[in-house]
Amino acid sequence: MVGTFRPRRLASAALLGALALGLAACGGEYPNSTFNHNTDFNADIDALWDKLLFWGTIVFVGVEAALVYTIFRFRRRPGGATPKQVHGNTALEITWTAIPAVILIFIAIPTVRTIFKTQAKAAPDALQVEVIGHQWWWEFKYPQLGITTANELYLPNGRTVNFQLKTVDVLHSFWIPQMGGKRDLISNRTNYLWFTPNKDLPTSAWNGFCAEFCGPSHANMKFRLYTVTPAEFDQWAAHQKQPAIFPAVAAPPAAPVPSGVAPVPSGTGAAPMLLASAQGAMPADTGMAAAAPAPVPVWAFPREKLEKEFAYTIPTAKIPVSERFDESLLAKGDAARGKDLYNKSSCIGCHAIAGTPFNMAAVGPNLTHVGTRYTIAGGLYPNDAKHLAYWIKNAPALKPGSLMPTLGKGLTDPKTKMVVNVGGLTDADIADIVAYLQALK
Ligand code: HEC
Numbered sequence: 418m419v420g421t422f423r424p425r426r427l428a429s430a431a432l433l434g435a436l437a438l439g440l441a442a443c444g445g446e447y448p449n450s451t452f453n454h455n456t457d458f459n460a461d462i463d464a465l466w467d468k469l470l471f472w473g474t475i476v477f478v479g480v481e482a483a484l485v486y487t488i489f490r491f492r493r494r495p496g497g498a499t500p501k502q503v504h505g506n507t508a509l510e511i512t513w514t515a516i517p518a519v520i521l522i523f524i525a526i527p528t529v530r531t532i533f534k535t536q537a538k539a540a541p542d543a544l545q546v547e548v549i550g551h552q553w554w555w556e557f558k559y560p561q562l563g564i565t566t567a568n569e570l571y572l573p574n575g576r577t578v579n580f581q582l583k584t585v586d587v588l589h590s591f592w593i594p595q596m597g598g599k600r601d602l603i604s605n606r607t608n609y610l611w612f613t614p615n616k617d618l619p620t621s622a623w624n625g626f627c628a629e630f631c632g633p634s635h636a637n638m639k640f641r642l643y644t645v646t647p648a649e650f651d652q653w654a655a656h657q658k659q660p661a662i663f664p665a666v667a668a669p670p671a672a673p674v675p676s677g678v679a680p681v682p683s684g685t686g687a688a689p690m691l692l693a694s695a696q697g698a699m700p701a702d703t704g705m706a707a708a709a710p711a712p713v714p715v716w717a718f719p720r721e722k723l724e725k726e727f728a729y730t731i732p733t734a735k736i737p738v739s740e741r742f743d744e745s746l747l748a749k750g751d752a753a754r755g756k757d758l759y760n761k762s763s764c765i766g767c768h769a770i771a772g773t774p775f776n777m778a779a780v781g782p783n784l785t786h787v788g789t790r791y792t793i794a795g796g797l798y799p800n801d802a803k804h805l806a807y808w809i810k811n812a813p814a815l816k817p818g819s820l821m822p823t824l825g826k827g828l829t830d831p832k833t834k835m836v837v838n839v840g841g842l843t844d845a846d847i848a849d850i851v852a853y854l855q856a857l858k
């Protein structure tokens with residue numbers, strides 16, 4: 418009955434619950450926080466935020482204090498007479514108009530200053546990076562270096578980078594919360610955004626996102642940023658700008674594996690990045706093997722660091738049981754046959770592999786050094802043999818709406834509703850192609 422209902426007790430329990438919930442938000446890490454000084458851009462925004470919070474707090478406390486005082490001081494008392502009615506108080510009205518005006522000036526000046534600073538042209542010696550939005554992945558070009566890559570961006574710490582933001586289809590928005598942004602990619606025009614990663618940052622990895630709804634896989638349009646030392650960046654760039662080197666020279670004769678130490682399984686993507694080409698491979702695909710200089714060894718972001726930082730973002734693939742790939746075939750993948758198959762398949766109509774003739778399409782990501790990347794499909798899946806195989810077999814099943822079609826023989830393409838027969842790939846074919854792609858370091 419009414420006697421058991423205690424609104425006060427309920428209210429205090431609710432308050433306690435809300436407080437606990439609020440406090441819980443103070444724990445843990447914030448991989449996508451913008452409140453940091455990793456770049457000049459974020460430091461400026463953070464300084465503005467602090468000013469707003471400061472003035473906002475003063476206004477809040479002042480207004481609430483006046484309100485609470487008024488409520489108690491002038492509350493209705495039993496038998497009390499009607500209080501004195503006041504209409505207009507010129508001095509008071511001038512004061513409460515003037516104070517907000519002054520506060521607004523304190524906020525407006527730094528705000529406008531920050532807007533002008535961040536909208537100005539980047540320093541002329543900035544590293545130029547073209548960012549091209551695609552449904553649903555990111556293309557990154559370094560015009561000064563002649564590099565084209567996808568979904569994984571490398572930047573040297575301490576150097577200003579000037580992004581030229583473009584899209585080939587619909588609107589997207591480029592955002593790396595820990596670094597700066599977000600800024601839209603707009604059809605038929607170029608937007609600019611620049612920032613300087615703090616020169617003291619360690620070699621680190623960051624999340625990037627598309628922040629403008631762009632279709633069914635908008636939420637799957639992510640990317641990674643690696644901020645590295647200038648020396649590491651130079652190594653990375655020197656390797657990336659050379660054409661694909663295939664066949665990569667096999668690893669030196671297998672050293673006896675110390676007992677108890679498991680060999681690195683092939684196809685996990687965990688193979689050491691400094692490989693093959695470091696040992697003097699001839700660039701068989703350049704057509705001038707004899708004259709070509711020794712290839713630059715691979716340098717890629719240290720994987721150990723990545724796993725530590727990204728353990729929580731790499732999603733486990735959701736693969737329908739009816740379309741399982743025969744994973745036992747992956748160990749038998751023949752890269753040379755895979756290369757042949759690749760060049761005879763539809764792949765060349767959409768992808769590019771520098772250094773191999775007829776591979777110059779730009780519908781899909783550039784695959785020249787796909788083996789050096791840690792993720793595929795807009796940061797959605799780890800770049801390992803299993804995910805590559807499932808991806809090639811049926812990309813739209815792994816990423817809704819994907820513009821890469823279903824290629825597994827006998828499967829039904831969700832878009833065209835047609836069964837893939839002519840040009841379809843068997844699991845064995847795919848295993849070979851996967852071996853080839855993984856060799857493209
Ligand atoms: C009709 C065009 C088209 C064809 C044909 C095609 N692809 Fe793709 N591919 C794409 C697109 C578009 C993407 C990006 C999809 C996304 O992430 O949303 C992609 C992504 C990929 C990726 C992931 C790359 C990365 O860095 O994210 C790989 C690997 C790949 N394709 C391999 C192949 C292979 C191998 C073939 C041939 C057997 C092939 N593709 C045929 C369009 C195509």
Ligand SMILES: [Cu+2]
Binds near residue numbers: 550629
């Ligand atoms: Cu997008």
